[in-house]
Amino acid sequence: MASPSTPAPSRPQRSPDEVEDIILRKILLVSLTPPSSPNPAVAYLELTAAELLSESRPLLALRDTAERVLIDRLSLPDPPATSPPPFAFLAAAFRRAADEARKISTIRDSALQARLKASIAHIRGLILSYARIVAGNPDTFPSPPNAPHPAAELLVFLLAEAADSLDPTPAPGAPPPPGFLDELLGNADYEAVEPVMGELYERLRQRVDKVSALGDFQRPLRVLRRLVGIPNCAKALVEHPKWIPKNQIMLIGEGRVMELSSLLGAFFHVSAIPDREFASQPDVGQQCFSEASSRRPADLMSSFATIKSVMNNLQDGLRDILLVLLKNLDTRDKVLEYLAEVINKNVGRSRMQVDPLKCASSGMFVNLSAVMLRLCEPFLDQMESKKDKIDVKYLFCNDRINFKDLTAINASSEEVSSWIESWSHAHAQNDSSGMARSLESQESTSSGKSSSVSLPSKGGPPARGSKKENFSFICECFFMTARVLNMGLMKAVADFKHLSQDLARYEDDLESNKVLREQSDSSPQLEQDIKRLEKIVAVLSQEKYCYEAQIIRDGAFLQRALSFYRLMVLWSVDLVGGFKMPLPSQCPKEFSCIPEHFLDDAMDLLALTSRVPKALEGFPLDDFLNFNIMFMSSSSYIKNPYLKAKMVEVLNCWMPQRSGLKSTASLFEGHQLCLDYLVKNLLKLYVDIEFTGSHTQFFDKFNIRHNIAELLEYLWDVPSHRNAWRQIAKEEEKGVYLNFLNFLINDSIYLLDESLNKILELKEIEAEMANTVAWNSRPAQEREERLRVFHQSENIVRFDMKLANEDVGMLAFTSEQIPAPLLLPEMVERVASMLNYFLLQLAGPQRKSLTVKDPEKYEFKPKQLLKQIVTIYVHIARGDKEAIFPAAISKDGRSYNEQLFASAGNILWKIGVDPQIIQEFTQLAGKAKAAASEALDAEAILGDIPDEFLDPIQYTLMEDPVILPSSRVTIDRPVIVRHLLSDSTDPFNRSHLTQDMLLPDTDLKLRIQEFVRSQQSRKRPAADSKMGEPDGAADMVE
DSSP, X not given: OOOTTSOOOOOOOOOHHHHHHHHHHHHHTEESSOOSSOOTTSEEOHHHHHHHHHTTOOSOOOGGGHHHHHHHHHTOXXXXXXXXXXXXXXXXXXXXXXXXHHHGGGOOOHHHHHHHXXXXXXXXXXXXXXXXXXXXXXXXXXXXXTOOOHHHHHHHHHHHHTOOTTOSSOOSSOOOOTTHHHHHHHSSOHHHHXXXXXXXXXXHHHHTTTBXXXXXXXXXXXXXXXXXXXXXXXXXXXXXXXXSOOOOBTTBOHHHHHHHHSTTHHHHHOOSSOOSSSOOBSOHHHHHHTTGGGSOHHHHHHHHHHHHHHHHHXXXXXXHHHHHHHHSTTTHHHHHHHHHHXXXXXXXXXXXXXXXXXXXXXXXXXXXXXXXXXXXXXXXXXXXXXXXXXXXXXXXXXXXXXXXXXXXXXXXXXXXXHHHHXXXXXXXXXXXXXXXXXXXXXXXXXXSOOOOOOOOOTTSSOOTTSOOOOOOHHHHHHHHHHHHHHHTHHHHHHHHHHHHHHHHHHHHHHHHHHHHHHHSOXXXXXXXXXXXXXXXXXXXXXXHXXXXXXXXXXXXXXXXXXXXXXXXXXXXXXXXXXXXXXXXXXXXXXXXXXXXXXXXXXXXXXXXXXXXXXXXXXXXXHHHHHHHHHHTTOTTTOOOHHHHHHHHHHHHHTSHHHHOOTXXXXXXXXXXXXXXXXXXXXXXXXXXTTXXXXXXXXXXXXXXXXXXXXXXXXXXXXXXXXXXXXXXXXXXXXXXXXXXXXXXXXXXXXXXXXXXXXXXXXXXXXXXXXXXXXXXXXXXXXXXXXXXXHHHHHHHHXXXXXXXHHHHHHHHHHHHHOOGGGGSHHHHHHHHHHXXXXXXXXXXXXXXXXXXXXXXXGTOOHHHHHHHHHHHHHHHHHXXXXXXXXXXXXXXXXXXXXXXXXXXXXXXXXXXXXXXXXHHHHHHHHHHHHHHHHHHHHHHHHOSOOGGGBOTTTOSBOSSEEEOTTTOOEEEHHHHHHHHTTOOBOTTTOOBOOGGGOEEOHHHHHHHHHHHHHHHHHHHHHHHHHHSSOOSGGGGOO
């Protein structure tokens, strides 16, 4: 131990310059003096040292020489392959600077500490500045051979920083020094950051190019989300040349280029929905749904849940990115411009057939649909208060999206253009005085600057330089979402429907081929066909599951879309004055000019979600119900009959027995609008749908009327609706209700006739197949074709018979309480002929030819049908106060004979029909027989009837002749009225004709009556002497 009187030796005290020199050299890994021991990481800056000595400066790395030292360090020529590239060196230097900053915090000398902090802060700033330069201009300083691009190194930092333990692959490298990225990108001018970001964004896009839902897209997505949070980076994104790419790709359309080349397009392309032209990896269908038919349901559900989860992560992330950009005033317009360009360049997706090389994929547009719905959520939650911000003028006056070429709800393109033009001129006139005052004010206060205002251009939005309409974000977002949903979600739903139909058809063909193989010796061609069909079924099945996973299984997605279309319905109804009936006689132009797909898409979505279990649970349907009731039968508001048919289809899905929801019962029974108008509008639509204008209208009407009939049958069992029905039948006895009955009878006759003929075809093919020797001797192709015809006939019989049963059933239950319309002069003979024809088919001698194997399979229930036919006879007879029904029955020369009724009576006893019904039916048969006898006597009394007294169609004696105004033909009123129920034209020249246009031929009617009296008086004496009593022919005049 040293003596207390002797001081201990101490280390020489370093000067502040020396301390600063040591720290800066550590940070930059440099030496200004020859190193005593070689260190490859430390660079000896010999030239820099020489320069300092020539300037008589000490060989110290100080603050004032720091930039020179840094530049010389980065400028070392021919760096070896093992040395770090300039950007990596700068990032490491930033980390060392942070380490040194922590160390100096222990220095007690406050002045020295402050100096060193300032020096370190200075060198950090230089490091960041040169890092930006290097990242934007990689050739500024020498780099080792094969050095990565600085943007690639920066992307590695960003990806590593964004890593998550659940990511499918490990991070590509080490994370950046703390704070490096924020200071590098955030604390700089835009001009300094922009060169860096150009290459970075392109590399980030490439990271997710052609990546599927099962690929590693989430890390790049988090990186993009982080970058847009930095204002300069956000601006660099929307200013990037590939924000809205202008490049062209050979054979590729602009819409697809937006997906393939735009910075966001690659992210939107990530999907479970397959893209056959530009396939993504991994293959979702192959990985999740291969051999799905043999997999456990739990495995499928797990795949569905996985895809739903990752797609929601993607869509949430993209929503967050767009939301940040939309909240930034510097980038908002660019985002709206991007969305508008995606929509405008993909208008082809609205067509029936989409060219996949011209338009973006369904996957992109389904994702965009989900993102747009998320952007709408804030105002969907408050739609009652926010819907007023949706301005209909946006459809015609915005300068982003063209709506004018879309099919309008009830206006031609010429009418839309005319209305826009008239509105624009009126708008210009209203604003002209205000504009003039504004200009005068500007001229008086401006310093030589001029302003100009131009009127709106003809047939379009205001011209450039005119007063521009200012639309709220809610308004823009609403209409953009409507277009995106049409091209995205709703197009994908239609594709899913067609895909399911194709799959079902191929599965039927496959099954038929397998049956054919079992029934006969297999051939090489048959085996080849079976293998081909199995491959097609496997591929289509995988695609169907992929659509289902991303759309059908995502209940939140569907409910957001439902909320959007609920707002669409509320907004549309406001255009016509709200939920009030009857509708104004004149349809407002604002309503008639809105795009038809707005409402058509709403109905398609409702039809879909009504068939998806639990999709509608807890969702309010009242507004949709009222909307459908209001517009389903109004041709002056909605022109497209198929749109109105969809409204009925939706209501049909909501019947309690079909929906499985208790809440739907209260829908039909608890709304006054429903109680007052639903039945009436359904009956009117049943009539109107006879003529859709389509080349398939004859067959379409049966599908549509099937939905109406099922709904009417349900409503009949609801007392309040049944009462409304009876009231309508009374008020519209010769109006819409009579037309309804006429078409109901027409359909019943056609459907039953078609079904019975097809049953005979089925029996013929069944007989062919039963003869196995002859059947197996036929060529395989011929057997396959006969099997296909057999299955087609089965489907036709099943459908037609189902509809025939519905129509006959409706006549059965309505005729009990509403028989009067069926007894009108223009209807009674038609009804009687129909019933007689049905009775002949079901109880006549040919009935045994209609026996088939398993009749229930074809909805063929002859016993039930016969009971219903007889019940209708009895119901009408009970309401026949004037005893005209028996005569109408007996007048039917095609099907009536008294033996038919006797045969039917015997069958009724055998199948156990109510004895009271049988008794009344037998009594009616007796009355018909008596009426037939009386008719023969009356015919004998009249003798030869002059041709001018005969109806030109029926060739029967006219009782109420009328003249047709156009053709001038005279015809019996009941005959022409019956014709007009189905066809509002003159049958002789097809000119327009209605009942109120008929001209009574009073003179001819008097001459007919005189002829009848004359014949009666001439025949009466002979009849009296022969029979001793009158035969009743005199009653004919009355």
